[in-house]
Amino acid sequence: MDHRSDHRTGTEHLTVARQGATMIVTLNRPEAKNALSIAMLVGLYDAWLAADADDTVRSVVLTGAGGSFCAGMDLKALAGAGMDGERYRDRMKADPDLHWKAMLRHHRPRKPVVAAVEGYCVAGGTEILQGTDIRVAGESATFGLFEVRRGLFPIGGSTVRLPRQIARTHALEMLLTGRPYTAAEAERIGLVGRVVPDGTALDAALDVAERINGCGxxxxxxxxxxxxxxxxxxxxxxxxxxxxxxxxxxxxxxxxxxxxxxxxxxxxxxxxx
Incomplete structure (x- = not known):
């Protein structure tokens, strides 16, 4: 499928394209299963702002490159080690909440956001997912909040949002065990709305977005x-x-x-x- 790129937005780890009235936002760090970096977070936040500022955009599809959605935080990259991060350090200093807004913790776009999930969608990936409106997943996708297994806290909003989106017993099991969930389980507990064959999540999400685009x-x-x-x-x-x-x-x-x-x-x- 041919998507027209928008070179005015995006970073080396985040690409933005258009298909009709849909903005396609792609987490683009496939060699790291799209683990979150400063470049990715800055690009994400800018994409949310760009979508809301452009009246020709009626929906947004969020997806990941290379067969994964997002494997969570990359602590080394977020520390700004090496070239990655240095270019964006001023942005992060100017807005200490930028990373939370990028992850849809402190920010809600007014345009509908449809998630197209393939592969890993874990830790920070599952946290970003909770900020989206409609969710489609490939049948081999993996979900989960692994933080407690590492002695950490899922501070991207999951202890607040997850029990409001799915039954509390399921939310607490996911939060307190840190175990992985299959796409079928995620659909059964209501974390995602639909499971489709592997490799077709983006097309399915674009179909949903196109239906939204046809409405007022x-x-x-x-x-x-x-x-x-x-x-x-x-x-x-x-x-x-x-x-x-x-x-x-x-x-x-x-x-x-x-x-x-x-x-x-x-x-x-x-x-x-």
Missing amino acids: PLAVEAVKASVYETAEMTETDGLAAELKRGWPVFGTADAKEGARAFAEKRDPVYRRA
């Missing part, structure tokens, strides 16, 4: 925002917040276009208005 962008972004905004509210407060977000969508030109296109039996042309 203002509606899509308002729906995503409402889901996260109301997650910890009482039902009464959540329903009130939903009305506040939802009603303005009905008054948009895009809403009128959607109804008109349905009546005229054609595809709608949305203009974010």
Whole structure:
């Protein structure tokens, strides 16, 4: 599949490309199973900002190069050893939270993010995964939070987010045993939404993104925002917040276009208005 690269963004460990209205963000350090480096984290954060700033981008697909998603933190690379990291040290000093924002711990893009997982998606990889909205995995993918096995803490948000995304018993088993999980197990406990044949996760994620792209962008972004905004509210407060977000969508030109296109039996042309 041919993806048009965007040379204005990305780093040596993070590539950005476009397919129609979808931005494809690829963790690109395959020789290290895409373990996180400073160059990768800076590129990731810049990609999230670029996607949200560009109204022609309606969805983002996050994937990894070379048959892996992300094997977690590379402590040597994150220490800035050698050439890698030195170029970006000023960026990291200027924003001490940049790495958390890159990993979607402190930052939530307004555009939907679909994860396409092949191979290893462990430790920091599983933590980044929890910041994505929709998740597709190849059948041989491996998941897990290995930190406790090394006497460490999964500080990328997993002790907070994982029990809110899957049943607490499954979250605690994953957190406290540090064992690997197969893609089938990840799907069964709800960590990923769909398992597909190996090598097809990216195509499957792009199909999901293309369906999102065909919907009204203002509606899509308002729906995503409402889901996260109301997650910890009482039902009464959540329903009130939903009305506040939802009603303005009905008054948009895009809403009128959607109804008109349905009546005229054609595809709608949305203009974010």
